[in-house]
Amino acid sequence: MANLETSQTSSPNTAERWWHRATGYQVYPRSFADSNGDGVGDIPGIISKLGHLSDLGIGFIWLSPVYASPMIDNGYDISDYRNIAHEFGTLEDMDHLIAAAKDRGIGIVMDLVVNHTSSLHAWFQRARTSRDLPEHDFYIWRDPGPDGGPPDDMRAYFGGPAWTYVEEVDRYYFHYFSPAQPDLNWQNADLRAAIYDMMSWWLDRGIAGFRMDVIDLIGKDVDARIYEEGPDLHPLIQEMHRKVLAGRDILTVGETWSASTDTGLLYCGRDRKEIDMVFEFSHIRDGWHPDLGKFAAHPFNLVTFKRTLFAWQELIRDEGWHALFLSNHDLPRQVSYYADDGEHRRASAKMLATVMHLLKGTPFIYQGEEIGMTNAKFERIDQYRDLDTLNHFEEQVALGVPPETFIAGANRNSRDNARTPMQWNSAPHGGFTTGTPWIEANPNAHEINVEQDLIHPESIFDHYRQLIQIRKDHDVVVFGHTVPLLLDDPDILAYQRKLGDETLLVAGNFSDKPRRAELPGEVCGTGECLIHSHDVRNKVDRDLALAPYESFAILMK
Incomplete structure (x- = not known):
């Protein structure tokens, strides 16, 4: 293994882990x-x-x-x-x-x-029967509020009150999610x-x-x-x-x-x-x-x-x-x-x-x-x-x-x-x-x-399989720092990954239309195309042109 x-x-910066x-x-x-x-x-x-x-x-x-x-x-x-x-x-x-x-x-x-x-956990089944059992304190309980109702008006994530009453102990338990999920x-x-x-x-x-x-x-x-x-x-x-x-x-x-x-x-x-x-x-x-x-x-x-x-x-x-x-x-x-x-x-x-x-x-x-x-x-x-x-x-x-x-x-x-x-x-x-x-x-x-x-x-x-292998093979993908590009472009997500003298350029078009954008001059050039969703490209010009939902990753030379 x-x-x-x-x-x-x-x-x-980081000792490598598996x-x-x-x-x-x-x-x-x-x-x-x-x-x-x-x-x-x-x-x-x-x-x-x-x-x-x-x-x-x-x-x-x-x-x-x-x-x-x-x-x-x-x-x-x-x-x-x-x-x-x-x-x-x-x-x-x-x-x-x-x-x-x-x-x-x-x-x-x-x-x-x-x-x-x-x-239905055994802890809660015991907790709800007596205030004196150790398991009672495994959960979050509060006495009724001044009006006899819940301690507060907190709502549960799945809807309804976040507090549920248990008659045997005359207390409410807290559940962030549902009454079937009491909080520990x-x-x-x-x-x-x-x-x-x-x-x-x-x-x-x-x-x-x-x-x-x-x-x-x-x-x-x-x-x-x-x-x-x-x-x-x-x-x-x-x-x-x-x-x-x-x-x-x-x-x-x-x-x-x-x-x-x-x-x-x-x-x-x-x-x-x-x-x-x-x-x-x-x-x-x-x-x-x-x-x-x-x-x-x-x-x-x-x-x-x-x-x-x-x-x-x-x-x-x-x-x-x-x-x-x-x-x-x-x-x-x-x-x-x-x-x-x-x-x-x-x-x-x-x-x-x-x-x-x-x-x-x-x-x-x-x-x-x-x-x-x-x-x-x-x-x-x-x-x-x-x-x-x-x-x-x-x-x-x-x-x-x-x-x-x-x-x-x-x-x-x-x-x-x-x-x-x-x-x-x-x-x-x-x-x-x-x-x-x-x-x-x-x-x-x-x-x-x-x-x-x-x-x-x-x-x-196969595209996913290639991406998984690229991560295994290339240090720049694992440890390179990320340089954002085209931050204000409404359709294109692009960035560089840099480690030492290696640079990986990645871009993707989130639009159903062809898109163009102007890249900084220092980003452009030729390289080895590691992955591409359409035809292979090995060169990026300053005028970046992307087909609908096109993406690529080029290891720049």
């Missing part, structure tokens, strides 16, 4: 591959598709939760951290996956969900010890690290109404590092919706002893409607996107690291959101991959992205399964929003766009299952699928 060993080579040259691939187990025909993806299904991932060239899988769960939030409500959900398989299946992936040079990075548990009290030392023990248990089973779900919420102070990046956040992560992570050659990436360029290096700075990188969402939130949020259709603004993207690249120029992504299980399909999922779908998919993968950081591919899967474009609310979408539909329709208006926004941004079944071939349901899938397959699965893409002369999969 050579690519999971620590390299002794180094860049000017994940610097690796590309991650997120598997959403429920929708990836169903081995037994029950309509739900499972661990044996993932094992059966490891050849596909190995051919792609990835270094590790980020595996969304497979723990025991009632699945109110599709596994992000965990009832037993040391067991596997029956619909996904068994602990023996999980061990088999870890070993089989390792044989192919692929690590398994598990989802660590420790801001909250399921309300990270101020309790016994709780932290139990979590650290669980983490070590999984690492000892051979996993390659953790993706830490909403880790920026664990330091919250509910009385001060500080929920994100609370006062105790970084001391808690530093303790986790000391107790569990230090001395292990693993990858840790934190999901941090609140992180900004002001706080990013607090998580992953050189001397912080916290985590390796963060998923931050500034470039995602920039595209949401300023008043109505993500469920209101809102046009994409490339200039705003570029300024955010390059601000983070500047932040990690000399220290820290970054997770590069446009898609995941919580976001729409990137080719539908950022580009064109119709006539120019192939060029769009390649362009988005080119401009993101060649930045500084570790790229993450979301399942189906490598073949250009698109948003589902459902027509009715009963086609959706996502708790977030369904709850907000009820709330907004009650407030007078027309259902068709909400559906339009959901078709752009609902989490279910990413959760339709992986499209493997032209069989029913995209070859995902022989049964009835838990959520409908995208109607275009018969034409957009792995089997069809691999035989296409302009394969998106």
Whole structure:
């Protein structure tokens, strides 16, 4: 498993780790591959598709939760951290996956969900019966307010009040998300010890690290109404590092919706002893409607996107690291959101991959992205399964929003766009299952699928495979600093990567029209074209001309 060993080579600023040259691939187990025909993806299904991932060239899988769960939030409500959900398989299946992936040079990075548990977790089941049991203090409780109601008017992320009453203890518990997901009290030392023990248990089973779900919420102070990046956040992560992570050659990436360029290096700075990188969402939130949020259709603004993207690249120029992504299980399909999922779908998919993968950081591919899967474009609310979408539909329709208006926004941004079944071939349901899938397959699965893409002369999969190999082969991609170009251009994203005497020039057209732009003279010249979405080009003139959704990367001489 050579690519999971620590390299002794180094860049000017950073000792090289195995994940610097690796590309991650997120598997959403429920929708990836169903081995037994029950309509739900499972661990044996993932094992059966490891050849596909190995051919792609990835270094590790980020595996969304497979723990025991009632699945109110599709596994992000965990009832037993040391067991596997029956619909996904068994602990023996999980061990088999870890070993089989390792044989192919692929690590398994598990989802660590420790801001909250399921309300069916044994801890909470005991906590709700008595104030005197130790587990009661594993959660966040408050007495009723002066009027007998909730302690305050905080609203939950998935809709409704953030406090739920339990008659047996005459108290309210806090849940940032849904009542089925009570928040853990990270101020309790016994709780932290139990979590650290669980983490070590999984690492000892051979996993390659953790993706830490909403880790920026664990330091919250509910009385001060500080929920994100609370006062105790970084001391808690530093303790986790000391107790569990230090001395292990693993990858840790934190999901941090609140992180900004002001706080990013607090998580992953050189001397912080916290985590390796963060998923931050500034470039995602920039595209949401300023008043109505993500469920209101809102046009994409490339200039705003570029300024955010390059601000983070500047932040990690000399220290820290970054997770590069446009898609995941919580976001729409990137080719539908950022580009064109119709006539120019192939060029769009390649362009988005080119401009993101060649930045500084570790790229993450979301399942189906490598073949250009698109948003589902459902027509009715009963086609959706996502708790977030369904709850907000009820709330907004009650407030007078027309259902068709909400559906339009959901078709752009609902989490279910990413959760339709992986499209493997032209069989029913995209070859995902022989049964009835838990959520409908995208109607275009018969034409957009792995089997069809691999035989296409302009394969998106092959483009991704080339990008992954370029990262492995070229130091300038791994450690070069990023120089933004054409910051105010509304259609073109362009930049240079520089390391020593090497310069990589990258450009992509986000428009469905041919575009021209004037480059600085010192940028132009000839070189070796490493990747191109249309015809090969080895020369760049000052007058840069790009076809619709064209992209390229040239190692300049």
